[in-house]
Amino acid sequence: MTKHFLKLLGVALSMGASLHLNAQNDWFAISKINQHVSALAHDSMRGRATGSEGETMAANYIISQFKAFGLKPLAGDNNWKQAFDFKTESHGAEARVGKANNVIAWLDNNAPLTIIIGAHYDHLGEGEDGHSLDPAAKGKIHNGADDNASGVAGLIELARYFAKNAERERFNILFVAFSGEELGLLGSDWFVQHPSIDLAKVNCMINMDMIGRLNPAKPQLTVSGSGTAAVWENLLRSFSSAAMEIKTDSSGLGPSDHASFYKKNIPALHFFTGSHADYHKPSDDVEKINSRGIEAVLMVIAGLIEKLPDEKLTFLKTRNASQGSRASFxxxxxxxxxxxxxxxxxxxxxxxxxxxxxxxxxxxxxxxxxxxxxxxxxxxxxxxxxxxxxxxxxxxxxxxxxxxxxxxxxxx
Ligand SMILES: [Zn+2]
Missing domain, CATH: 2.30.42.10 (PDZ domain)
Known part of the structure; x- marks a missing residue:
């Protein structure tokens, strides 16, 4: 063993020691985030179209993770999956009908209130339903690494963090991976109509959809729904920094699953690192993912939940609520x-x-x-x-x- 090696070892140990000062870093390991995004955005899942074999593969991957953390299934009948029927609208494409599944896991902390953390795991498959922005999409696998393998990786790692840390949080947490989002928020809409817990005891909903493209040159996280409860603006501002500026948007309605909860008068936030040229195209691939950015988003969400007041948040309607959902246009x-x-x-x-x-x-x-x-x-x-x-x-x-x-x- 050379002196040089010992010196290197010393540096490594001191770096390791300083990392432990921030225990959260251990839980949101970059290697784990990469593993989840790579698995879900792998060609073998063929773009995770709602109701497809790829969707089932993705659901089973998520369940295997939730099981490993000791979470409980909570889709009813000791089942991890909540099935719902879907029918696609035709966008110049052939309509499909079938069954799809939300995946639901429960962290029971014996608390009066529950926080729902969600992310959709379906994507555009091979362009079969006409939602792709590639003019010749048919037959091309849309891996959806950012949309929304990134959010599901976040969901899994938050589940690990809250299930495996030594603390008992002041809230129960329900982790839900939604399907049917790309077809029009079908899974989250089904969930709020057929909830596996009492929605009156839900404190708030946190949605992650496209959190994988934090721009290192201009790191900006957009959080929508900041007008849905009085606490959000100040809380979110406290996490904004030069390393990651947080931009808020008050509206509780937006094109993702938090809107389904907002419509049920539940305070809801959507975390989003911004749109890009690969949005809804076959090129939304894993090599373009900024996993350090995902980690940074997860630290904000975990910190936000830890700082929430004990008492139930009061729901506020946001300024464009009278405009209704996308569908009403x-x-x-x-x-x-x-x-x-x-x-x-x-x-x-x-x-x-x-x-x-x-x-x-x-x-x-x-x-x-x-x-x-x-x-x-x-x-x-x-x-x-x-x-x-x-x-x-x-x-x-x-x-x-x-x-x-x-x-x-x-x-x-
Ligand atoms: Zn999405």
Whole structure:
């Protein structure tokens, strides 16, 4: 053994010692996060389409993890899986019908209140249901590493952390991996209609959907639903730092599973590291995942839960609640909006073929600043503007493309 080796060993030991000062780091091991994302986003799961064999494989993987942590099954009848029927809407695709499963695990801390932590584990399969943004999607595996193997990896590691730490939390925790999200929040909607616990005792819901793309150059975490309880804004702000800035969005409605809980008057948050060019494309793959970013998000969620008051949170309706869900809109532009950091217009990450936006000549990356007479500043004002129009109505959409401002005639 050389002196050099001993010196290295000394450095390693002191590094190890300092890591133990923050015990959480041991629980959210990068290697475990990578293992889960790689397993769920593996080609063998063929994109985890709702009701597919790949979905069953993914469910069984999640169950094997929950079992190993000593959690209890809580989908009824000592079952980990809560089955529901689904039917796809056709988007130029053949409609499918079948059964899908939510996976539900329970950490019983003998507490009066329960926190639900959720993430959807289904994705777009091989483009069979027409939700892909790849124009030639059919037959291409959509691994959905960010959407939403990242959130499920987070769900599993939070389950490990809360089940295996030495403490008994002040709340019970229900961990739910939802299916059918990509088909329109089907799994979470079924769960709130057929809950395996009393929803009156649910303190809040925490949703992770797409937490795998924290941008190292501009680390920003978007948390939606901050208006659903009075405590959220200040609590979330306390976790914002230069290492990861937290942007809040008050709305409890949004295109993921927390919306199902919001509609049942349950305070709900959605954690999201931002949209990207691989969204809903076969290129949403594991090598683009920032697992240190996932770890950072999990530390915020664990810290947030630890800092919650003992008494039940009071639900607040958020400012765009009167707009209702996505489904209540009569018109759409057919774009994938960016949910991050918009103040001077809403960026359209992607324009869907054949929809009004594309027909009007919109392009990926356009920033929408006006629809007809309605100024668009962000996702809220965009949704409010859309709510003013009927199908078949003609107006214009004003966008900023690079340095140009363009006003395009549009028909809904
Ligand atoms: Zn998703």
């Amino acid at each position: 009569k018109v759409s532009l057919g774009i994938m909006p960016s949910y991050a950091n918009s103040e001077n217009g809403l960026k359209a990450e992607a324009i869907l073929d054949g929809k009004p936006g594309a027909k009007a000549g919109m392009k990926d990356g356009d920033v929408i600043v006006r629809i007809g007479e309605h100024v668009v500043k962000d996702i809220q004002t965009y949704m409010e503007a859309l709510g003013k129009f009927e199908k078949g109505q003609k107006t214009s959409v004003t966008v900023i493309r690079d340095t140009q401002t363009l006003t395009l005639p549009i028909e809904f």
